[in-house]
Amino acid sequence: MTHAMAFNDHWTFAATDDSTYRFQPIPEGELVSLPHTWNRTDGQGGADSYYRGACWYQKGLNISAEDLTKRIYLEVGAAGNIGHVYVNGRLAGESRCGYAMFRVPLTPFLKEGDNLIAIQVDNSHHNEVFPLMADFTFYGGLYREVKLLYMDDIHFEMMDNGRDGVYLTPKKSNGQTFELRVEGQVANESATTESGEVRVRLQDQDGTTVLENVAQLTLEAQTKFAMRCEISDPILWEGVERPYLYSASIEVIVGGQIRDSRNIPVGFRTIEATTDRGLLLNGKPIKLNGVCRHQDFGGAGNAITREHMDLDMSLIREVGANSLRLAHYQHDDYFYSLCDRYGLLVWAEIPFISIPSAQDPENRNAEEQLERLVKQAYNHCSIYCWGVQNEITIAVENEHTHRSIQKLVRLAKELDPNRMTAQANINGVEDDSIINRYTDLVGYNLYYGWYYGEIKDLYDRFDSFHRAQPDVPLILSEYGVDTNPNYHSYTPQVQDYTEEYQLLFHRNAIEAIRSRPFVQGGYVWNMFDFGSANRREGGETGKNLKGLVTIDRALKKDAFYLYKAYWSKEPFVHVAGRRFANRHQERNDIAILSNLRRIRVYLNGVLLTEIQNDDPMKIVKDVSLSYGENRLRVEGMDERGGIHADEIQLRRVSDIDPSYVHVKKEEAKHVVNWFEKFDLSNTESIELKEGYYSTFDTIEELYRHEEARGVFLKYFGDMTNNPFFEVTKSVMSIEKMTQLAFFNIPPELLIAINKELNVIKKKL
Template structure:
């Protein structure tokens, strides 16, 4: 949804602060506008506060904050927690003053939050405006009838991120469980929308109210079916849609007269030869502007992205985009950042996508919940295909009872929000309806009545009714994996159109070489279901190292997690995935280290260290360059074990990741010769380090010239 900003936005922002309000410039009466609500908020964490007390508290009892904001910070690269950790779960209160006299006259005033963790309740001038349950999706509340148009209005928001458990305030809010922390607060942007009485629907599960579906004819021409949801229309109005290309040129338009009180309208636009959205190769985007128009001009307008693309997924041959076979290989991503929690800036999102693109990935799994609106926009622009996912994770209940009606209703709500808010993004190719929802059942933590399939089937049917153009998918943890599991474990394969398997051979169970045969057996068992690997990987601590990872006895739920072991697991896993053409996609777990309250592993506390990049995005682990050498056309020469700077054994090996045919090595200026690169790994065994400082170099010649890498290692006596 386009952000329509009011003129002189700095002045407009000042009108929505806790300080004495000032006047807003009046925006043009005929257009939708928005006032961004980033500044002027006050915050207080207080489990005993009431709405009336929050309204009455003096300014000195509050902390001044800006949005996005969360009170939580979790995860440290050290053993044990310090004051840098804030893992409080409970009630965070926010307060904001709004000058009613500065609001545009004759408009509805609707507040829009891109996300609040985990339950949000909003009061205006002491009156309850509404509630939203779910930490990841946009929601709106119409405040018009609660606002004093001539004076100061005080908005109070209570954000509740209490831990889900029986009897808690969040016991019926998905997710009930998961290997990630639910951060509290208004951790994404918020704004106040000012719309005419006639407008595109704002109560449509946070969606834009305009939904566009491209369809192709055999000759390559296309149509764009447009569905608009409306509010407050009159017989003097029309729906006008204008499709513009990336240069802003109009390529198609349509006009449809409306009736008074009409709540929905449909149109079809024809495009003779659209340029296709073609993934990383050419992520071309159009923009569709929908207007509500009367004689005086447009009274409301919404702009949504359009990408003309078609795809299919074959259970034997994999993924096809616009008729061309594409091997989908990429990563999963969590939305947190060291020291910031979930309160990310646009620059943080941009940096994450740039790193993923640099590595050569062409797909991202948005795990395990709806990500920020900007993250979907970036996926469109970068040409990343997307698995978008509902936060139905790990558990369906706290006992062996079936899912409660309240939890089912919340899952349905969040599914509708996910689809409607992101329907128009061409990057989205599948809707995820659950992740590892059989894990408690598998390991006898819950009984057979906690079978998640009933809810999965309901979500599958709901998703197809909402969006017949995209398939559904499930990520499974446990079918046919090694280990003792409950005899009543039901298979999830077949409960959605597509299947993803979270598989950790060589890490949690089995040997790395077991991965391929395991997948072959599943493919033989389900020949008509397209299969993917939705997670695989291992932990890697950048301060822990080992010479022979293939013989190292790992402790997955503890310490250490040598960086070389993580690399070795991926070196063994990726060729098996690459060589199985029936897999329609593969996603590494995870692109970045992320916070997890259950983890005390590697060299960190409260961090899952399976990332290819550290939690602060400062260090690309060796394995990042393994995949860059595999996937990216950019020249790569990277010497591994570079952070193992202090050595006590003179004998070592030099291992390089490179997409060159061979690399040239030196040690302390002396040539070691050329080493062939086998499957992008170039290794020289039996290298002897000299006492003291050693400098190793690796170089290779590419079309555009020579690329060299250099590391320093210091050999000292063993302690």
């Protein structure tokens, strides 16, 4: 039988890279427990830059003579982003998939007595290991749990990049009958061939066995098995409404003894995406009321515990979401299990994000990460699609990019033909692009009313996509605005970072999604604020502030309650604007967020008005405040006559509170007024000549020619210190830069640059 032992305490950590740590104890290290990251502070804004490099972890392991008769594996939950495991100075295993679990067979390297386990972890930039660039912190460390696995000679396969060594596929066959396919591989590390069997037993939640089957096997070094079983009229996994799970027990039996076993929850359900009825769960339409989540917590970085994950799930359930996009990489297996248990449909994905590899045009590391994600998360019924890319055309779109997306889709279908594939495009991908034919589901990350355009443009973009691709199911895969709950305004506007603008933005997005049946749903970016070390925005450093909840989970922004009013069945009322306490205007519009129809509003103990409508966001206009303190109380009545109340204090003051206004620092965002800096009056376009440089060449190509490099530096020299350039210069062109709101490049600037570049002849 497999015996798992936690191996998390009393590790010695060194924040330096010394190759002698493979075999020599760290002399003056820090004692840490796992999970651990060395970027928990600087990765969330605690420094001007965060440390990216190699560090070491060491731990002793005492092995008895009896232990050496077992097969011992080290299971590392994840090592960000590259991990090398040494045992007594010898390399025993490695991982270049920084978000996936990996195992290392220890037995060949162990000796009786004391052994030294040393793990080098490296989160520095490697051009062939994803992610290469993204708007989140690439935390370094052993940030998930580590285990020792003690096993018999005969056991389920541990080294196929999977997790269980067993793959369960429930699939509807006909009528109300489902087929349960059980496949896997048994490893026999003994010196002799054995006769044995694999037995599967399926039980319902009452403990009643509803299915049983046995496969007789001749167990050689590696023996595959496959069984097909049928179950009639199973209780279905119905998402958040009824996430019913059966329990499957799979055992390897030799000579009447159980040598290894797995217990895996099983959910029976069907998923289909349509453009006329939306997503169908077990044949019933369901709109994806989704949020995105990063594995990130204030003060902990990505070294989060099960307690952190339980808290996240409780908040996600409170807001009423029925789906999650777990971005932008493989998450902890425990969190996928929570999604199974509570019925949230999951978009799971890999970190093939922003830019492809210039060093490896085949992007093989993306394939490796996809294989691990699919194999390790295969048995989670909550997962309905595999995401193969996120905004990968942000810097470059060429034949290599297209081929890589297609290869990833083929690989996902080979590994799991029963789930859909998905991708999340940046807004610049044209609606009729061939890219939108590669996956079963197409997502767009759209930020109309934040980075570009107006909030109402979202409706038009939905419609234009549907006209171009009427048979392609569409998902709004990201949308949101950075919000600092300290900032407030009577007249909210783009990039003022106020809670009031966040409400307007999300109210528009919710209604747009609800109004279009061909839109399967959407995923709020993001459920929680998260670490993005290089950010300086919205009055904060090192954080993306688009969350509905703050990074420490201590504060729910008003937009959280907007979604709760639309999505949740739990009766409640919430008065928005409680942090906008100092009001300098007499008359104020008050937003009430509630899923209750009947609302009473009291001001200073006097009934002000009564509202009866189903609008989740009810506005009480022109509430007159007296100077000094004012108490606003709201009561809502549910269908059973129960009263639900909320109350806020508002203070009438003479002048605007300056702490509510974000003072923008243009230099922090690299915003340039190009028309003031350069003469862009001559806007007559030119016809670009072949064989000469232009804005379509990559930055790296421009840098190879001294004169072309000079033109680039003339216009962008003050930006080249940004880490963004070092990472993207091999694939990014000035033309691509225009698609990023970050640079705010007008068309007139492209004309001016091309007039200077297109007279410089390329070297043959």
